[in-house]
Amino acid sequence: MIYEVSYIAIFFFVIFVGLVLGLSFYFARKTSSASSYYAAGGQIHWAVNGIAFAGDYLSAASFLGICGMIATVGFDGFLYSIGFLAGWIVALFLIAEPLKRLGKYTFTDALNSTFKSRAITLTAAISTLIVSIFYLIPQMVGAGDLVTPLLGFPHWVGVVLVGAVVIFIVASAGMTSTTYVQFIKGALLLVLSIILTFYILKNGFTLSPDHQGKAYHKYINLTPQMADSSVVAVEGWQVLAQQQVKGKDFVKLEKDGVERWFHLAKKEGNFVLKEALSISDGSNGEKLYNGEPKEKANFFQVGHMSKIIVDGKEVEKTGPVGPFEFLSTIKSSEIVRFSEVKFSDEGKKVSLFIQNPTSGESFMLPGLKYKIGKGASFWSRLDFISLMLALFLGTAALPHILIRYYTVKSQRDARKSTILAIAAIGVFYILTLYMGLGAAINGVQDVESSNMAAPLLAKGFGVVLFSIISAVAFATILGTVAGLIIASSGAIAHDLMDNYFKVDLSDGKKVKAGKIAAFGVGIFAIALGIAFKGMNVSFLVGWAFSIAASANLPAILFLLFWKRTTASGISASIVVGIVSSLLIILTSPTMWDRYGLDPATAFHKLDNPAIISFPLAVLTAYIVSLMTKKDRVEKVIG
Template identity: 70%
Template sequence: MIYDISFTALAFFFVFVGLVLGLSFYFGRKKSSSSSYYAAGGQIHWAVNGIAFAGDYLSAASFLGICGMIAVAGFDGFLYAIGFLAGWIVALFLIAEPFKRLGKYTFTDALNAKFNSRAITLTASISTLIISVFYLIPQMVGAGDLVMPLLGLPHWAGVILVGAIVIAIVASAGMASTTYVQFLKGGLLIVLSLVLTVYILKNGLSTPPDFNGSPYHSFLKLSPEIKDGKIVSVQDWNIVSQQEVGKKTFVKLEQNGIERWFDWQQENDKNILNETLTITQKGDGTSLYNGETKENRKFYQVGHLSKIIVNGQELAKTGPLGPFEFLSTIKESEIIRFMQVKLIDGHDQVALYYPEATPGAKFMLPGLKYKIGSDANLWSKMDFVSLMLALFLGTAALPHILIRYYTVKTPRDARKSTILAIAAIGGFYILTLFIGVGAGVNGVMDVESSNMAAPLLARAFGAALFSIISAVAFATVLGTVAGLIVASSGAIAHDFIDVYLKKNLNDDKKVKVGKIAAVVVGIFAILLGMAFQGINVSFLVGWAFAIAASANLPAILFLLFWKKTSSTGISASIVVGIISSLAIILTSPTMWDKYGLGAEKALHQLENPALISFPLAVLTVYIFTKLYPKKEKNLQTISSE
């Protein structure tokens, strides 16, 4: 996309980042014990922790990814919000209080509380590290996307900037500063999302989008002459070539030395060529946008309503709408979405984004992304169930969420924190439905990155709102990344080096090693953020949830609720959960496409592994406990303590 630097946004950005770093250095001045570094000394008030829970959880996936996916895929994007929220029910009723009673300040501590097993220490620390890294990837991708319109920097520069700031936050004060950063940005994100929703409803709907800042572009529609099923001429244009991709036919035309691609469709029994958005990666390394250089600014933001129907009548504009009126009007109307295909044109690689009219009723029901209806096949149904299973079970097993239970004083505080988090997160996710739909129909979508839907919608309402929301969204990434790096550094310094390798570090050395580990993990996260540019962050987070659900949750549940569970069963289930989920992810269509091998040639068509990996891990912990039972001296239940 083509972005102009907003100096207002720039000012808000530096003020907000300065505030975040100021908090970190304030807490960093205090002497940091290992308990305060990894778990804030267990002294955080439950209300602060509850909002910090929300701030930690409402990551780039929630604000950037879900809004973007709703804008592109309608209700299928909102399914992520439903799954993310439902996962907290598992955390509330099964995990919060009993888990608080088990550990000191890491997931591994809790899992190993009854065994003192080196195998659990090793496998749980590796699991924490892998899940944290997979969760870090979408945060860094989202950060790079945000920095492009804010600072006018390329994606890779944004990723490096976020990494450097977060490393400074974590290395200065650990969990204490991270908690208050998350508390601050969690509260602001909810409030600002409410403000943005009010703007959307007040503006109403129009076709074409006509509110301030919307760079709506009227796309060309050409009438070709057809002979024997082929285009033989187009008035005032020269035909260069045409290609079939799947069931679609695309035609390249030339006029005044500019080559542009069109999508051949039938509308009202007439042949029409619809202009596409095109990015051409030339064989000589240059890029063209709609046949011209980027400086000519001929690449546009898209997504709008082609028809607005209210009470059976077609309107050009609605005026302000209530929440239910807004959704019902969308359901009755018709939306123009832009879909992507890729093709090879000689020595050039071409990405085409073509318009597709979608009935509002179809947009507001499941099925655009996850095929579960009449057009579904076995793989698509399995993939949908697998995603929902991962989202529902993954929350309660995310290491950076679990360690928050150690930042409060009592198990009762842990439960109260969880209830407050559920209320805050649930309210926010309702707002994402309006923000996502609003972005999809108001001509603000960046076809290269659905992650920018919410910030670009805010920009259409004015520089001030865009500036504040972008700064808070950036802080959202900072807070979540900071929490993940604290969890990762704890797994490396405390679990692996101190406990597993038996280095017996004193308190100062444990903190120092943790800070070094934070720097290393931060650098690794930067590299991964660059590698996965352009993939929707909610989709990427789904992988982290799947690994957490498979590797951690079976071990946690068996430990808490089956007194016969053995250390061998727990460690074996973690290994099986990690290996099976990673194997499915790394051979998925998305990764096959990333390898340049073609998604359709992948070993299977399953994007989300939980449907297979979670049952495997459950079966493993049961079988290995039976084969290698718990020693008699360890037969203590949690409730007996």
């Protein structure tokens, strides 16, 4: 999209970043021991920790990714909210108190508390790093997406900026400052989401939404003269070319020296050319937006309703609506979505975003992204089940979430923190449904990045609201990335260097090693955030949940609930979980497309691996434990 820099947005951004850095300076003076650096000395109040839990968990995937996915594929996006929230039930009833009892600084501490096994130390530390890195990717992608409309910088500048700020937070004060950053942004995100939802309901529905003070762009439809299925003439336009891509016909027209693309479709039995958004390579190598250079600002935000039906009658607009009336009106109406089609025209790349009218009923039911009903295949159903399994099981196995249990004083506080987190997260995820649907109907979506749906929706209601929400969203990313880097630095300095390689580190040196590790992980995360530009952050987080569910959760459950579990069984299950999930992800249709290959030629049709990798890891833990009785004897003696 083409954005205008907002100085009000820059002001609020500087305020929030300044607040975060101020907290880091304050707590840096109090961080001297490994306990204070990695676990805030176990002195965080349970209520603060509960909101910090929510702030840590409500990452870019929750605010940016889920809202964007709901805006583009409807209820299928909300399934992420359901899965993310459901996972906390596993954390509350099975994980919270035992993990607090067993652990000290890291996830590996808890997993290896009984066995003191070098194999568990190595595999659990590697698992922590891999899960954290996969979770870091979407956070950094989201940071880059936010900075473009907020500050006017390119995507990569945003990634570098958030990386630099977070590295400073972690390297200076560790878990204490990270906790309070997460507490503040969690509370603010919840409050601002309530305010944004209020504006959505107050605004109601209209066929011609306004945003940024500008009337919504009216997409034109042209009537072509046809010869069989070919366009031969269009009044007022010159026909330049016609192409068919994946069963759809596209026509290039020229008027007043500007070349535009249209989608040839049928409406009520007649052919019509429907205006499309286009990004193409120009003759001089520059990018053209709708046939013109970027500075012409002729590239539109999208997402609107083609029909509003209230009580069986079509209307132009409604007044304010209630929360239930809002949902029922969308269900009975029609929404225009936009689908991307890529092809080559005379050797130059073209990306077209074509209008795709969708009934509100289809939009409010599963199936637009994950085919599980009509038109579903065996693979599409399996992929959907695999995603839900990963979201439900992954929460209780995310290392950066699990280490929060070490920041409170007792097991009772750990349980109370979890209950408060579930309440806050539950309210927020209900609000994501309204924010995502609000973006779908108010003409505010960026077709190049679904991640910008919620901030741009706020911008439609006012620059100040956009500025505050964007700044809080940026703080959301800062808090989550800080938690991930803390988990990663603990895995490197505490688990690998201190416990596995037996490097003799004093308390102070352990903190210094953690800070150096934070620099390394932060720089690596910056590189990955730039490489994965443009992908929906919720989708990317689904991968992190899949790896966590496969590599970590079987090990945790076997350790806690099966007395015959052995160290070899735990370490083997972690390895199998990591390897199988990574193999499936790296050979998935989505990654095939990322490699520049045809997704249809991928080795399999699964994007989400948990349906295969989780059972494999469980089976491995069971079989290997049965085969390694010696480990069990050592466990009993120890």
